[in-house]
């Protein structure tokens with residue numbers, strides 16, 4: 001298998017990329033076309049490795065950066081040139097339910113040679129992303145994802161606005177995607193498909209040129225199937241948003257990003273290059289280097305960053321949904337209900353490839369977890385009673401996080417990482433009607449049973 005040593009060696013051999021981000025940001029024009037198809041991509045530099053066959057939007061991984069302004073309507077034709085059905089989910093967007101892109105729930109999968117128009121307003125600014133929502137454990141791992149950025153007039157002024165989409169790939173020794181391990185029951189019942197090759201914007205340790213003494217915005221997005229990244233920014237950095245939603249501005253150089261989570265930083269550079277390292281997985285691994293170059297354009301003033309006005313969490317809850325998560329390796333789940341019948345866990349795993357349950361039931365898209373009246377304040381009372389961490393994602397809404405002692409964390413999120421044994425309430429106003437998926441964003445856990453539907457009408 002590819003090792004840390006080969007990663008570092010290959011990164012040293014990588015030529016500097018002059019991936020200079022544009023200072024005048026392009027805004028995506030409608031209608032846009034996103035075409036999913038196979039493509040060839042070099043993931044590991046070096047003569048001894050081969051190009052990998054990836055699945056890509058418009059031929060690139062990540063797919064094209066979609067950048068809009070708050071209040072715009074996105075209008076986009078998805079064309080599927082893959083050999084299997086697919087769909088696109090707009091992660092973090094409080095979307096119209098029919099546009100949410102969950103194959104088999106909010107729309108039928110778009111079949112090979114089929115197409116589907118996604119059209120919806122962008123009412124929230126921030127850092128979002130899009131990805132396949134059909135057989136995600138395979139399709140996202142093969143590269144079907146890209147960034148979706150929504151700008152707002154009140155965004156802090158910066159010299160460079162840089163999206164960094166981080167992924168870890170599970171590669172075979174020749175640098176191609178490891179096919180044999182797709183669907184591994186072991187991965188599905190443990191920590192998911194963990195890779196052995198780190199990329200940022202599809203490259204191994206890319207270098208991005210930035211002007212010296214510039215102020216930059218970094219938008220970090222975790223596109224990995226299951227890997228939780230710990231990232232360190234060795235510069236004057238301020239965390240300003242998580243999952244697109246503002247947080248109280250605070251100096252911060254470190255962030256833990258679970259799959260699907262995002263974090264936005266304002267970074268004031270000096271005169272030296274900086275390397276953002278991945279530090280939580282036996283690293284450090286150099287993820288990306290910002291190479292400081294001489295001034296080309298005048299710099300923006302480094303204004304004091306304004307504190308955001310945050311919505312207060314609700315005072316009372318209308319509906320509580322207890323959610324006892326069990327299962328996985330070394331877990332305490334003995335049996336669970338699946339399609340109306342009880343089965344021992346061994347049979348669920350071996351026959352149906354299911355390993356996780358909510359409240360003793362493996363539900364996926366059938367038997368809805370709760371039916372909620374529109375406008376009610378809902379609290380999903382999650383107890384992660386497993387030996388694994390889980391990145392729980394709610395579609396169509398942003399939630400507050402209430403910890404076990406009753407206090408609320410700052411800001412709102414759409415994906416929250418539960419530690420082993422953790423209890424926390426995800427509190428939201430059910431103001432968006434439809435069938436909304438609530439699932440673990442470790443994509444193998446989702447496939448193995450960690451998903452349920454909340455119906456709002």
Ligand SMILES: [Cu+2]
Nearest residue numbers: 390440442445
């Ligand atoms: Cu999980």
